[in-house]
Amino acid sequence: MKNCQIKDENNEVRPCAEQINNLGMILNSLPSVDEFQTMANVFKAISDPTRLKILHLLAEGELCVCEIIYVLEKPQSTISHHLNILKNAGFIKWRKEGVWIHYRLSDDKLIEEINVMIETVQG
Structure with missing residues (x-):
């Protein structure tokens, strides 16, 4: 996973781990079940x-x-x-x-x- 890369909304290449971290923060900010x-x-x-x-x-x-x-x-x-x-x-x-x-x-x-x-x- 450390070599994994994705493009963000600005078409910039970002490591998957960074994106996953961002998604984790978003998930934590969502309303409760x-x-x-x-x-x-x-x-x-x-x-x-x-x-x-x-x-x-x-x-x-x-x-x-x-x-x-x-x-x-x-x-x-x-x-x-x-x-x-x-x-x-x-x-x-x-x-x-x-x-x-x-x-x-x-x-x-x-x-x-x-x-x-x-x-x-x-x-």
Whole structure:
């Protein structure tokens, strides 16, 4: 390995050991496995079309769960499942009023940030 050489981003020849050392430092600066799992869970939460619809509906303001069920024409159990995933990921907040539960976005800029992310990856 001491004779191994590679070209870097500037087309300069560098020893492999130096590159491996640099990669080791980069690896040590990355988030932890738990932090990556949390990030993955957040992305999973918005990876479903129904959940994205719910977020877009809530971007217009707070809604009762019964309104979300009616608009999306899905069973209560399905909507509750999706709302629970969004709530656990931190995308939405809820409050109880009598027998009804009302949902709202946890951050008013959430849809804007999701759209920016989508535009970024689509180029």
